[in-house]
Amino acid sequence: MYPANDAAVIESIEEGIATSCSLMVPCPWAPQAMKLLSQRPQVSFTKNCSRRGCRARR
Structure with a gap:
């Protein structure tokens, strides 16, 4: 949802924790x-598409 989340997902894949996103x-x-x-x-x-779009939750 945020740039930090994107970086964490990539890091988890590179570290072998996750295999895809x-x-x-x-x-x-x-x-x-x-x-x-x-x-x-x-x-x-x-890639997931949504007709409603996305909203970041705080």
Whole structure:
């Protein structure tokens, strides 16, 4: 949901804790997550689309 979450997901994959992730589109954090994923072609991910969009919860 936030840049720190994106970084934590990538780190967990690189450390072997997780094996893949999911990208919610369109969401405010999606461009940053896509940039991280584009720099790591070995990371498996799925793209989820929503007609309602995404809202960050605080």
